[in-house]
Amino acid sequence: MDIVAHWVFGKPVEGQFELNQARALLAEARNRRKSLQEIPFVEIVECLHRVRGHLSQVERRRASVERIAAGSNFSTPMVDLAYGVLLDALDRSMLEAKVKEELGSLEVLDVPVHDRSRSQLLKASPLGVVLHLASGNVFLTAVLTLVEGLLTKNVNIIKMSSRERWFALEFARAVTACDPEGIVASSFAVLDLPGRDDTVLGEFYGGVDGVVVWGGEEVVKQLRGRLPVTCRAIEYGPKFSVAVVTSAAVKSYGAELLAEALAHSVAVWDQQACSSPQVLYTDLCEAELEAFLDHVCQTLDRLASTLPLGRRTLDELAEVTKERELAAFNAAIGTGGLRTSGSRQEWTIIVEEKPGFRLSPLNRTLLVSPLKTPEYLFEQLSAVCGHLQTIGLAASREERSRFLEIAELLGATRITSLEGMSGGVPGEPHDGVHALRRLVRWVSTEVGSDEAYYSPLETLSLPRLERLVLGRLRARVARAREGSDYYRERLDGIELRSLDDLASIPLLSPRDLPDLVPPRSRALFCSEPRDGYVFRSGGSSGRPKYSLYSLEDVAADMAAAARGPYALGLRPGRRVASMFSAGSLYGSFISSIKIAELLGCQVFPLTSHADTEMVLATLEAFSIDTVLGIPSTFLCLVREHGERFRSAGVKCFLYAGEHVFEEDRALLASYGIDDVLSFGYGTVDAGPLGYQCLHCRGSEHHLLVGHQHLELLGLDDDLPCPVGRAGRVVVTNLERALMPLLRYD
The missing domain is CATH 3.40.605.10 (Aldehyde Dehydrogenase; Chain A, domain 1)
Structure with missing residues (x-):
């Protein structure tokens, strides 16, 4: 045995x-x-x-x-x-x-x-x-x-x-x-x-x-x-697929290109996959079809050498032989056609004069059936609705929409190009459903009034949270070591068995950052930038620093930063005006608009340099209740036009970039602006770091846990700062992919 x-x-x-x-x-x-x-x-x-x-x-x-x-x-x-x-x-x-x-x-x-x-x-x-x-x-x-x-x-x-x-x-x-x-x-x-x-x-x-x-x-x-x-x-369960090639498509894209794509889809997996075309439906006239099949045969011949057909069982060989003999008979009496690779049985093309549908014996056996109209395709395949997976479609733009309607009626779950039949994209449904969704249960939990203001990450037990943060840190280290020239040697041999091991990674100084990013270098990048945003900050050194964010990075930052305004009560229906500075590679205005949009607010993009009268008129006309901006700019307007703010009904000012002092809060309150809180705390380089809830006072902020990891080091050394003492903030963004900052000092 x-x-x-x-x-x-x-x-x-x-x-x-x-x-x-x-x-x-x-x-x-x-x-x-x-x-x-x-x-x-x-x-x-x-x-x-x-x-x-x-x-x-x-x-x-x-x-x-x-x-x-x-x-x-x-x-x-x-x-x-x-x-x-x-x-x-x-x-x-x-x-x-x-x-x-x-x-x-x-x-x-x-x-x-x-x-x-x-x-x-x-x-x-x-x-x-x-x-x-x-x-x-x-x-x-x-x-x-x-x-x-x-x-x-x-x-x-x-x-x-x-x-x-x-x-x-x-x-x-x-x-x-x-x-x-x-x-x-x-x-x-x-x-x-x-x-x-x-x-x-x-x-x-x-x-x-x-x-x-x-x-x-x-x-x-x-x-x-x-x-x-x-x-x-x-x-x-069992599925099959077909290809459709119209005369208009051949005229538009060329017979050779389409024939090569079709032949490759027939050859891949030796037609054993559900997405492999078994039947070609076409409206090509006899001469066009002969020329098209010439190209298909030539490509299949080439693939017989570069991507040869695998072993077949005796039953499979017998089935193909039987199909060839029947097709040869039909060709002899003028009711069909047959093209083969010869005795090797590497491939077979059977042209059928009588319309209809039947399954191919596979092993690179393509059946060719006449197609008069898109509706004709429905007539031929309606009996097997529910079993059709992929339609590889080569049609003109004018024909395509009708074929798509027919495909939907037939229950097809994929409509692709001819070359796309054997491929796919991440997250594409399989047989009409998302596989991962079928492997989970969705659990919904009603949010209480207190819970609504906080991220679920903050309610995790400390061991669970530390385990989650450690996992994300490990991933950041692995990806930076693999993708970044700067980190490849810097992180060599470093393994994070616990959060304490993070100290083995050298600190990254803001003074060094300009030499690691464009225009001087690309050493910090884990991949070549293809999309996203470029922001600029001067910093204490006076040397401009450019920070590049992919769209994925921006989305992660904005989702995290939105925790703050959400915790302060911003909800769908709130009317929010942004008066942050725009242009000159500033990030605050763009970020504020994206965050307000994420929270479902009605957004008014005013900027800090808008005409004063236009700003005031807009506030009054739309009864804007919340303004976002830099304190110094906003306070100047309120000092000069406080009554206009009161009449507009502005109740809330969310700020960033500067402190708001007690006398400033008193001034704002005198005009009915009672809710004065931080829009969020962060830097251009490291991204959003913290946020305020309704219980925070002054400069108190919650850490954006799960998004940033924070260390507090001594002012004069790089050791952890004792509890109760002031220290230096060192951060690691746990989600930034393009330009990772590990232990940014």
């Missing part, structure tokens, strides 16, 4: 997997849920990104590709192409883009997130223990479904396909090797269970919280009747 190998919670297990082991595994899986839920989400991402690096090593990739190809029906080049797809999917940027697109936030798996429009908190909670039944048509299925389970903090049990076992186990070993703390690696099991004996599977069905099934129609039907009502069935 062959030894069956499994990987259970970070350790290899040999032998047949028995019923008593399944019961023990289920109990252990439930016990492991808590530790996985408490790990910061970003550490799961970093672990998977390290797995990517591990699997990317040249010799390991070569050996893995050869081993997978030897045990599968795919050729070595095809396996290598798929291996590259997996490495791309494991890149941290792709993982985070997927989670943001599907769940809306990277925080929502760690802590509840404010839904400010409804005064409630929303958290994505994992289902719990999830069983994944992997399919055998594509060897990546087991790994990719496991990744989705880990990203949603579920404890996962993977039943490998009988057609591909080795790589799923190899991936499990890689996760274990790349997870020093072992929390991620010990949160899943990869099992080799015989399909003929479902006793163990039956035990799992009754004990898990969700089952993800990839398979044929019979497998899906059988599963539905065996799951308890408390278990969520997540089904990815």
